[in-house]
Amino acid sequence: MQNPFENTGFSMASLTAAINLLPNRYGRLEQLNLFPVKPVRTRQIIVEEFAGRLNLLPTRAPGSPGTVGERGQRKLRSFVIPHIPHDDVVLPEEVQGLRAFGSETEMEAIGGVMARHLETMRNKHAITLEHLRMGALKGEILDADGSTLVDLFDEFDITAQSVPFEFSTATDNGQLKGACLELLGLMEDGLAGEFSTGLHVLCSPEFFRALTTHKEVKTAYQNWQQGAVLINDMRAGFSYSGITFEEYRGQASYVKADGTLGTRRFIAAGEAHAFPVGTVDTFATYFAPADFNETVNTLGQPLYAKQEPRKFDRGTDLHTQSNPLPMCHRPGVLIKLTSA
Incomplete structure (x- = not known):
């Protein structure tokens, strides 16, 4: 009896195309399109840093030799792209009764079973990618x-920076405004010549709750939006001092060492993380090819x-894998x- 999964519709190329066409339903960072795909x-991968210097030029008397331009220093950093495989199985019971002889809908029914498995596996890869990108x-x-x-x-020899927000002070003394200005200054310094829209x-x-209910921010927002904060859901993001703040509730379960399930929040309680948007080449997600014979030396797919x-x-084993490396070049x- 012919195995229906030997049909070309279930080949590696067809299944790979199908799983990449399924919509990614999880991930705020995916919606922001912050990490463009680079196969x-x-x-x-090798990340090359070219550290050029921009310095002031001194005046010279007419006829004097000019100053000589200096070449920037280049540094190469190598990163290994993680390999994330995930397997499942399609059992005969799942397609039992769908193989009537001469049925024209046989492959569609089996295709539906395969699509359900692929969608579940795709969602697991999607939340994993969101976790990596948030990292x-x-x-x-x-x-x-x-x-x-x-x-x-550590890889780029940079000291991590943080800005405290004094929410414990209930008065409107301009401290939060000052923290926002400090944050903007640190961000502009860190861009090192890169372009950003916000x-x-x-x-x-x-x-987010401490920020939006603080007297200083609440008063400023009410004056700016004429009280819209009282009727609108601000969790999708609102602007204050030139910065867009957005509530993020990303979390996922994982298997602990003892086999039990745990839950990890992508952002710790009382913390927030700032980053520039609209940059040219600050963020990227690198995808490497799968470890199949058919994909050797080909461009990687998600x-x-x-x-x-x-x-x-006695069934069909289904294998999926992704080889992603989200990267911040700056x-x-x-x-x-941090909340203080």
Whole structure:
């Protein structure tokens, strides 16, 4: 009897195309399009830093020799792209009764079962990518168990910076305004000549609530929006002192070392993380090719899917994998905000 999964519609190319066409329903960072996709052909990337200097030129008497331009220093940094495989299985019970002889809808029914599995697997890869990207925004990319994959501050020899927000002071003394101005200054210094259209802050619910209910911010916002804060949901983001603040509730479950499930918040309670938007080349997500014979030396895709029959044809194993590395090329722009 013919195995329906031997149809070309279930080949590696077809399944990979199908899983990449499924909509990504999870991830605020995906919606912001902050990390544009950059496919590569290798499992390792090289980030080159060119540190040129812009200095003042002194005056000279007419006829004097001019100053000589200095060449910037180049530094190369190598990063290994993580490999994230995920497997599932399609059992005969899931397609039982759908293989009537001569049925014209047989492949559509089996295709629907496969699509449900691919969608579930795609969602798991999507939340994993969101977790990695949030780590890149915080300067430390973490694995599912919380271990560090890449510490961007160490790799680029940069000291992490933070700005405290004094919410404990209930009076309108301009302290929060001063903290925002300090944040803007640090961000502009960290850009190092890069272009940016604005500054965005993703806040934990605790930080966002303390900010929006503080007398200094609340009064300024009411004067600016004529009291719209009382009737609108501001969690989607509002501007204050030239900065857009947005509440972020990203979290996901993970398997602990003892086999039990735990929950990890992507932003710790009472914290927020600032980053520039509208940059040219500050953020990127590198995708490496899968470790298949068919994908050697090809440009990487966000997701791959492949299937093969189990022993004695007792089901079909479904394999997916992603090889992503979110990267911030200028970690100096990553600034943490703390509640004080």
